Amino acid sequence: xxxxxxxxxxxxxxxxxxxxxxxxxxxxxxxxxxxxxxxxxxxxxxxxxxxxxxxxxxxxxxxxxxxxxxxxxxxxxxxxxxxxxxxxxxxxxxxxxxxxxxxxxxxxxxxxxxxxxxxxxxxxxxxxxxxxxxxxxxxxxxxxxxxxxxxxxxxxxxxxxxxxxxxxxxxxxxxxxxxxxxxxxxxxxxxxxxxxxxxxxxxxxxxxxxxxxxxxxxxxxxxxxxxxxxxxxxxxxxxxxxxxxxxxxxxxxxxxxxxxxxxxxxxxxxxxxxxxx
Amino acid sequence: xxxxxxxxxxxxxxxxxxxxxxxxxxxxxxxxxxxxxxxxxxxxxxxxxxxxxxxxxxxxxxxxxxxxxxxxxxxxxxxxxxxxxxxxxxxxxxxxxxxxxxxxxxxxxxxxxxxxxxxxxxxxxxxxxxxxxxxxxxxxxxxxxxxxxxxxxxxxxxxxxxxxxxxxxxxxxxxxxxxxxxxxxxxxxxxxxxxxxxxxxxxxxxxxxxxxxxxxxxxxxxxxxxxxxxxxxxxxxxxxxxxxxxxxxxxxxxxxxxxxxxxxxxxxxxxxxxxxxxxxxxxxxxxxxxxxxxxxxxxxxxxxxxxxxxxxxxxxxxxxxxxxxxx
Numbered sequence: 001x002x003x004x005x006x007x008x009x010x011x012x013x014x015x016x017x018x019x020x021x022x023x024x025x026x027x028x029x030x031x032x033x034x035x036x037x038x039x040x041x042x043x044x045x046x047x048x049x050x051x052x053x054x055x056x057x058x059x060x061x062x063x064x065x066x067x068x069x070x071x072x073x074x075x076x077x078x079x080x081x082x083x084x085x086x087x088x089x090x091x092x093x094x095x096x097x098x099x100x101x102x103x104x105x106x107x108x109x110x111x112x113x114x115x116x117x118x119x120x121x122x123x124x125x126x127x128x129x130x131x132x133x134x135x136x137x138x139x140x141x142x143x144x145x146x147x148x149x150x151x152x153x154x155x156x157x158x159x160x161x162x163x164x165x166x167x168x169x170x171x172x173x174x175x176x177x178x179x180x181x182x183x184x185x186x187x188x189x190x191x192x193x194x195x196x197x198x199x200x201x202x203x204x205x206x207x208x209x210x211x212x213x214x215x216x217x218x219x220x221x222x223x224x225x226x227x228x229x230x231x232x233x234x235x236x237x238x239x240x241x242x243x244x245x246x247x248x249x250x251x252x253x254x255x256x257x258x259x260x261x262x263x264x265x266x267x268x269x270x271x272x273x274x275x276x277x
Numbered sequence: 278x279x280x281x282x283x284x285x286x287x288x289x290x291x292x293x294x295x296x297x298x299x300x301x302x303x304x305x306x307x308x309x310x311x312x313x314x315x316x317x318x319x320x321x322x323x324x325x326x327x328x329x330x331x332x333x334x335x336x337x338x339x340x341x342x343x344x345x346x347x348x349x350x351x352x353x354x355x356x357x358x359x360x361x362x363x364x365x366x367x368x369x370x371x372x373x374x375x376x377x378x379x380x381x382x383x384x385x386x387x388x389x390x391x392x393x394x395x396x397x398x399x400x401x402x403x404x405x406x407x408x409x410x411x412x413x414x415x416x417x418x419x420x421x422x423x424x425x426x427x428x429x430x431x432x433x434x435x436x437x438x439x440x441x442x443x444x445x446x447x448x449x450x451x452x453x454x455x456x457x458x459x460x461x462x463x464x465x466x467x468x469x470x471x472x473x474x475x476x477x478x479x480x481x482x483x484x485x486x487x488x489x490x491x492x493x494x495x496x497x498x499x500x501x502x503x504x505x506x507x508x509x510x511x512x513x514x515x516x517x518x519x520x521x522x523x524x525x526x527x528x529x530x531x532x533x534x535x536x537x538x539x540x541x542x543x544x545x546x547x548x549x550x551x552x553x554x555x556x557x558x559x560x561x562x563x564x565x566x567x568x569x570x571x572x573x574x575x576x577x578x579x580x581x582x583x584x585x586x587x588x589x590x591x592x593x594x595x596x597x598x599x600x601x602x603x604x
Contacts, residue, residue, distance in 0.1 A: 006455050011467045014451075014458040018474045021453050024409045025476035045480040046473030105477045 026078060029100040030129070033090045033137040033158075041076040043101045048275060055272025063168040065272045070165045073097055087162040092249050094161050096132040098270045099125050099253075105275075111255055113264035121257045128268070131252045138245045140204065145234050154234065155205040156241050167201055170220040199238050200227045279335035283354050285347040286396065287416055287449070288461075292343070292351060293335040296553035297359035299536065304329050306529040309522060319518045320427035326521065327420075330355060342461050344417040346395045346510075349517045353388045356524055360554045364524065368504065380504060384524065390501045394510060398493035404482045409453075413479070415486055416449030416460075418512055425465055426512055439513060440488065445472040447487040527554075535561050 009017055025042040043051075047068070054064035073094065077086050089097075102109060108122040140157040159167075200223045206215045215223060227235070253268045268274065279293040297305075305326065312322040330352060334340045343351065366380040395417065404413040418426070425446070429439040445468035451458040460468055475483065495509045499520065510516055535557055539549050542564055549557065 006452075006457050008457050008459055008462070011463055011471075013456075014463075014471055015474060017453050017456050017458065018451070018471060021409055021411055022474065022476050025478060042476040042478060044473060045475045045477055046470075048477050048480070049473065105481065 023078060027100050027104045029097050030133045031089060031093045032096060032132055032135045033088070033093050034085070039078040040073070040097065040101065041078055042104050043072065043076070043275075047072050047076075048105070051272050051275040053272070055276050062271060063172045066164055066168045068272070069094060069098065070161055072101070073161060076101075087160060089161050090137055090158040091161060091164050092135070092137060092158055092245075094164075095249060095253065095270045096129075096135075098274065099128050099132070099268075102275060103129060109268075109274075111257075111266055111268065113257055113259075113266045119257070119259055119264055121259075123255055123257070128253060128255070135249070135252050138248065141241055143234060143237050143241075145231060150209050152230070152234065153207040153210075154203055154238070156202050156238055157204045158245060159201040163201060167197065167220050171197055171224070196224055196227055198242070199235055200224050202238060202242050203227065281354075281358055283351060285343060285350065286392070287344055287347055287399075288339075288342060290339045290343065290347075291336075292340055294333045294351075294355060295335075296555070297329075297333055297355060298551050298553055299532070299557055300550040301329050301332060302360070302527065302554050303529065303532060305525050306527055306532065309526055310529065314519065314522065316430060316514070319430075319515045320424065322522065323423055323427075323515065323518045326518075326525075333359075341420060344419050345423065345512060345517060346391065346417045348420050349521065350388055350391060352521050353384050353391075353524065357384050357388075358553075358555075360525075360527070378504070380502065382500060382502070386501065387499060390497075391499050391510070394494050394497060394499070398490045404479060404486060406479065411479075412452040413448065413483060414450040414452075415447055415483070415490060418443070418446035419461060422446045422465065423515065426515055430514060436513065440491070441484075443512070444484060444487055445469050447490070448472065448483065538564060 022041050022044060026039045027042055028037045028039055030037050050068045051065070051072075054062075054068050073086055073089065074083075077083060079085070103125040107124060109125055110120055110122050113119040113121060138158055140155050143154045143156060145152045197220075200220065203215065203223070206213045206226065213226070215226065218226075250267045253270070254265055255268060256263060256265050258264070279295045281295065282291055282293045284291040308322060308325045308329075312318040312325075331337060331340065333355060340351075362384050364382045364384065366382060368378045368380055370376065370378055399415060399417075403415065404411075406412075422443075426443070429443065432439070434442075445460070445465065448460045448468070450460060451471075458471065460471070463471065472480070491512070495511050498506050498508045499510060500508055508516070508520060532554075536546070536549050539557070539560055540546055544560065552560075
């Protein structure tokens with residue numbers, strides 16, 4: 001019998017060995033904004049646990065999930081030579097990555113179509129992965145507002161995952177828990193902050209009378225203060241564009257089922273709970 | 278002298294050991310009396326019991342690396358060698374019209390039961406990924422995990438959460454090509470960290486396998502008797518602490534009586550403390566036999582005297598010597 005030459009590894013080497021083998025457990029993801037496929041390491045057990053923890057987080061914001069998902073994309077991206085490219089990935093690319101990683105964990109995902117009537121179905125995510133291959137990332141759009149004294153021009157684009165992370169780290173660092181909401185004023189405040197915050201994330205550049213305000217180089221606290229000064233009409237237009245883009249991506253994330261002759265549809269939410277189902 | 282040895286199926290270790298001595302047995306009875314039989318004291322009882330049992334082992338390092346099932350098997354073997362194979366339970370009956378029930382338990386059969394239960398539950402105990410040349414072997418939690426199970430038991434956490442947290446203790450080894458990750462060499466924190474680095478698809482398979490194993494091993498009672506139907510292997514309630522307590526439980530008064538008898542027969546007390554309970558029984562049986570034969574010889578002399586008293590020959594002898602015959 002041939003004698004096997006084996007090495008007993010210490011803890012540090014064990015982690016390295018496991019890390020190396022983990023890279024062989026990979027998943028190819030179509031990144032819509034790059035129109036290209038990239039390889040990612042499959043989700044690790046610890047990462048999955050963090051995702052589940054973020055699902056349990058009672059914060060009214062999604063900060064913990066945003067951070068976890070960014071960390072997963074950052075550490076599981078296998079094209080190390082082009083590591084920085086991940087910071088260009090959009091939040092819609094993030095959805096494609098999340099769906100592919102989840103599909104690798106389990107063949108079927110449990111979707112609740114109707115909580116009240118307990119309509120829950122297990123579905124494959126593969127059709128969504130296929131649909132993402134046909135999805136075109138929305139191109140930047142420009143909005144202009146003129147009056148007698150000034151001319152404002154805004155560039156609107158889908159935020160990158162890095163911008164989304166920066167926003168969460170700078171604005172939502174003090175997590176507001178559900179228990180912190182005491183009255184309707186608190187709710188209104190949160191909604192209005194979220195509204196301005198969401199809008200701000202989609203603004204790439206602001207030009208006033210042709211001058212670049214350097215919007216891209218300031219932190220989100222300052223960005224929000226600037227956006228708050230914009231005319232409400234322009235904010236409304238931004239919201240319309242954002243809403244249109246979200247509908248496009250929602251159509252990709254929509255699943256359907258039929259129960260007792262009734263059709264149900266559901267837009268899958270990409271959050272911590274998604275990795276639980 | 279460590280005259281005995283026992284080899285174990287999972288760790289493939291051979292443990293050399295000697296019998297418990299009288300002092301060890303008394304110490305066990307003392308902790309049996311001292312620690313209440315409640316879950317709060319399980320870990321204290323276990324730690325002290327382990328100290329006593331460990332004294333009987335020659336290769337202590339190997340012993341420390343046994344898993345909990347192997348530890349239970351070892352303790353049973355030690356009990357058989359030192360005290361005996363059978364236990365009589367006099368069990369109270371709830372019905373007034375029925376006397377207490379006497380249940381005889383054969384420890385060798387229990388050992389076999391536990392061995393079968395554990396081997397069956399680990400029947401297919403590996404996750405084999407041929408593509409990546411990776412083999413993960415599942416095992417039972419090591420002896421040094423007992424403290425963690427005790428903490429979990431009192432943590433107030435949900436059972437499913439505890440089970441998920443404890444899973445790294447059920448991995449024995451991971452083999453990647455020619456490299457072996459021996460989990461027995463890792464602390465719990467290290468085990469958890471390595472476990473956290475598994476790809477989720479592999480982790481899911483491991484999870485299913487371990488949960489299947491935990492359920493299967495807890496299906497049947499370890500005694501194989503209806504009366505003990507609730508005595509099942511369950512790591513999460515430290516089943517084995519109470520089980521061993523029952524198996525090693527003896528009447529301390531009886532032990533002290535035997536020591537007292539032996540001392541009265543000039544057997545050196547240090548020597549008594551150093552011999553095993555089985556040896557002590559042998560000495561006691563000698564003494565009892567001697568006492569019995571003494572009693573029967575005393576009876577013979579008394580009878581002879583009585584017979585002599587009633588004999589006419591005695592009277593004749595007395596008269597011959599000018600004496601008065603006895604009444």
